[in-house]
Amino acid sequence: MNATMTFCPPNITLNEIWVNHGTSKCFMDTVSTCFISSYLMIFGTIQLWMYKKYSTEINENLLGKSTLYNVQKFALYFLPFLSVVRIILQATVLDDKTIYGYMILSTVLTVVIYPYSVHILRVERYKLLPSVPTRGHGLVLLGFWTLAFVSENLVFINIGRLEWWFHLNSLTDQIEMSLFVLRYVTSLVIFALGLKAPGITDMVQNDYRTINDNANVRPRFRQNRLDDNSSTWKNAWHKIKTLAPFLWPKTDILLQFRVLFCFILLASGRVVNLYVPIYNKKIVDSVAEEPVIFRWDLVLIYVGFKFLQGGGTGGMGLLNNLRSFLWIQIQQYTTREVEVELFRHLHSLSLRWHLGRKTGEVLRIMDRGTDSINNLLNYILFSIVPTIVDIVIAIVFFISTFNKWFGIIVFVTMTLYIAATIGVTEWRTKFQRRMNLADNAQKARSVDSLLNFETVKYYGAESYEVKSYREAILKFQTEEWKSMITLNILNTMQNVIICGGLLAGSLLCLHMVVTNDGLTIGDYVLFASYIIQLYVPLNWFGTYYRAIQKNFVDMENMFELLREEQEIIDAPGAGPLVIKRGGVEFSNVSFGYTPERVVLRNISFVAPPGKTIAFVGPSGAGKSTIMRLLFRFYDVEQGAVIVDGQNVKTVRQDTLRSAIGVVPQDTVLFNNTIKYNIQYGKIEAPEADVIAAAKNADIHERILSFPDAYETMVGERGLRLSGGEKQRVAIARTILKSPTIVLLDEATSALDTQTERTIQAALNRVCANRTTIIIAHRLSTIIHADEILVLKDGEIIERGKHNELISYGAVYHNMWQAQLQNNQNGEVAVENGDIDDDDKKAS
Structure with missing residues (x-):
């Protein structure tokens, strides 16, 4: 070392910036x-x-x-x-x-x-x-x-x-x-x-999870989202494992051969991309060097390779078009399998989940999620991977054919470009997520409003709905603007990097050509054409990567749906329900929809085979909950629900529900024909049975009065039919099912007195020799019941036959007298229905 240390090397001062063709x-x-x-x-x-x-x-x-x-x-x-x-x-x-x-x-x-x-x-x-x-x-x-x-x-x-x-x-x-x-x-x-x-x-996510844990609330799928700033590649391996069964057509050998052949075409395209600029160089050298020769064979080969390659990205070439054609059926297979599995999963979820969902948002998530899978495969397999392979081939080719500096230029440019693209795209992912949430909210708002258009009309709230929808659109557009402005920033950065690399490589190549440093004019054409050919797909790399990010974001919502666990599942080894006579028993059943809201308290009763049990009581007493527990829409917390001596938790749900028929209070029909809605009770039933069921439900003549008879469309949720007509269609559907156990939830509540008498007679015939459980407010419909149970605040406070309960002079007696008084005064109680002269005689 020198005895005297200097700040800068000899003959260089701190003021000198440019020294020997470079910075100091x-x-x-x-x-x-x-x-x-x-x-x-x-x-x-x-x-x-x-x-x-x-x-x-x-x-x-x-x-x-x-x-x-x-x-x-x-x-x-x-x-x-x-x-x-x-x-x-x-x-x-x-x-x-x-x-x-x-x-x-x-x-x-x-x-x-x-x-x-x-x-x-x-x-x-x-x-x-x-x-x-x-x-x-x-x-x-x-x-x-x-x-x-x-x-x-x-x-x-x-x-x-x-x-x-x-x-x-x-x-x-x-x-x-x-x-x-x-x-x-x-x-x-x-x-x-x-x-x-x-x-x-990490901090934000854990804090969020802790808040939810402390609140002891299981978040719904719309709330259970990744942090806005987290990478969409998080849990990528889990996503790939979830999708893997849908990607490989394991049941179709011909589709498997298609997949393999598509990858062969993809590999062939990489070779063609290398030879196109090489033959372009040979053509230029053939006319630039002495002796000049008309090399028509080189032109023919070059054009042949271009025909296979197509444009700079291979978008119009024979290889890519053939691969796209063969991939169509593979893509359809994947879409079909994912959509079917997602649809199956949604139907397997519990009633509790479906009561909390928003239909418009779920449909939007399903559409975007399934579309994103195919897009993701196309971008990764046929855009990202080939581009990276082309970059590696280019680096090796330039180093071996030219010198290491060309390889370094390509490597540094590609590395900077990919690093900047990934880094900035990861940063702006949160804007895409927020835009998706706003888009979901907008679509959910419109669907919810249109589904409830009757309510909107009743209250004259059209202007309010339009204003709310406008606000939802404005929120979406605000998030969309943030996403688009960050996209412009990324595009500018990518353009600077690519042009910088192109400038450096072109100057170096041209310098070596001019100074006769081993390169020819054909080499410059080779470099320029190859580098431009390489930069064209690379320029799309950012678009592809952003599209992959967007598809991952779209898939996150779908995966959240797929991760929703089934609340009600069959026990391991559960067998079918063996129907003997159809007896039903509730043994010390307690249940609540939430820990704070107990609906049923220690309920016990027996519905013997072939007998009729009726439940009455004020709204919210737990009557409908009993029906839901029997259907096993929910599992009891204490006690047991038993059918023919078998606990419903130990049998398969499908066999349990196939043995039970229900006529609900609020009938919702499919937007299809009347025949379809009745036949839904037994899909394979012949038309004669459908007509017989309609006759028993006293709606056959009414159906024939329609212009299209049984082919009449009922409209969305059956709104083109009256309340009584919808109810009778539901009764016909249950009659066609012919179940062992029948549940009637205010089955005649929407009917007039005359029609009720007819339907009641039909129901009596249907329920004959079948175990029947009735929920009623109109007491005249249950006076024939073998046992009537009065519910209040989730407890059975009275039980017995009609005459016995009247004689007690307690709650049931007061309900009966109130309905009689309303009838005598000419009042029709909205909730309790009509009481006619026959009812008075029955008392």
């Missing part, structure tokens, strides 16, 4: 390190002061372990370590063996400033300011990491200096190059992890 390392290291260090020290100190004064500690138990957070800290410590190693090697191994002042300054500042950034990083993770969480790092750290990464890229300005270590002419150059690659990769990792913010994201 003394100037660059001094200015960049001092500027970056000053930035972090000033603004980082201000940020720490704010945290010290206003922040609160976060419970460490809320912070989950994060591997990426540990990688982030390691990288921040690794860079100063490299600086120390660099100065040690400078003093011992490298050719100069001289340490200058700027090296010491740069090393000291690096050793100080990066641990300081780790301290700020820990403060952001373990403390929280009294404001809305940013779900990411603050601007101070993001700016610091960005500046550090930019300073590493400034080195490429010196690529033309002959004495620079890029040429790898000595051991010193190789060591310098190795250290640079390590610094560059580490800075890139720090920058990418800074955008992801694994420590901060």
